Amino acid sequence: MTAMDPLPPDRLALPRSTLQTFAAERDWDQFHSPKNLAAALCVEAAELLEPFQWLTDDSSKSLSPGQITKVREELADVFLYLIRLADKLNIDLLDAAEHKIALNGQRYPVDKARGSSRKYTDL
Amino acid sequence: MTAMDPLPPDRLALPRSTLQTFAAERDWDQFHSPKNLAAALCVEAAELLEPFQWLTDDSSKSLSPGQITKVREELADVFLYLIRLADKLNIDLLDAAEHKIALNGQRYPVDKARGSSRKYTDL
């Protein structure tokens, strides 16, 4: 890219705007307080965990097509509520992600964190 | 865009690839089974809910700067685990999101869902 190039389009802009329309058409903004969206996101994250709960680590790496379909739908649900909650709070998800990755880099220096699953506060 | 235009860049490609390198440098792939990532995502989703748990709906709409900073970090954590889990399962998050929005459109037709918070199975 050069300085003349336009910024790459934000591919989250489309689902964000689609979700806004979706909620407006159904008069759902009355339900979509940040608090409720955070609760809904938590519920969906648990639905995503549910198909994994009794699997071994290894079997979680080779899901059946039926399991993948289910997991894909739950991943999408989490993602949609995440986009919606970030939108309601005026938080840019991609900026926040980049910022957090940088912070994690400081918290988990390679030489200390290598091969360890400890939290940074215990490194 | 015309047929000659390149596809718009996938803005999720950067954090996905950064997270791959991050884990590889720290020898963390041994911990990052889909099962463990789903559990970690669930834990982060609850940490995102935590600052909202005692708030009223209204106060959740006007967070203090300190609360926003905290929530932004938790949103990012959920997002990073979501990207990482989708990557491990070879699921395209944006495709899955578009597919789920279309499905939700069928499940929640405007005339039935307007003003209702009922699940589609109860509409």
Next chain:
Amino acid sequence: MTAMDPLPPDRLALPRSTLQTFAAERDWDQFHSPKNLAAALCVEAAELLEPFQWLTDDSSKSLSPGQITKVREELADVFLYLIRLADKLNIDLLDAAEHKIALNGQRYPVDKARGSSRKYTDL
């Protein structure tokens, strides 16, 4: 026991009543709606999962004394919110548990469920 014996004391009665006093003294009933208590319980359940998230199945069976102390505290937090939520909804936890065990017995007959981690809807 004979018909003359008093009912055995409900050992949940003590923490239930202690929690009522605890909240009243701190003017916390204003926060303890069933909705908020359900959210708080979910947050605590995730804090209970957190120390297990990167462990193998086997290592989760032999926690260190430090891990046990942490897990014991999180178990208690879940239990306290469960008692409090049931109290606010006038639900008897032990009755509900007995009822659910009976229901599970019907849903998971031994001959069908033996050695399987499938949900009853898939048996």
Next chain:
Amino acid sequence: MTAMDPLPPDRLALPRSTLQTFAAERDWDQFHSPKNLAAALCVEAAELLEPFQWLTDDSSKSLSPGQITKVREELADVFLYLIRLADKLNIDLLDAAEHKIALNGQRYPVDKARGSSRKYTDL
């Protein structure tokens, strides 16, 4: 009670022992690692939150009979996994609860905590 009186029976002993038999008959101990039970408990806690997610605080205080039936079943599921997980870790739930209430009393002194929903670290 006098020193001659028997200890009051532990009303958790019955569901604990019933759950042991239930799992043994179905050969489920292979699935019931503390890690998996913690994940299952988290999933059930989110299922308990689900019926509340779009309710107002007030409406969460006056559930319909159908909602109560659903919530009662989810409360029981959380309770059963809690009893089972504590059993697998040799933790006495009622002792842990009493201990935690005492700790909370220190962390949230009445004069500081009255009318506040702040975490003890922020009091």
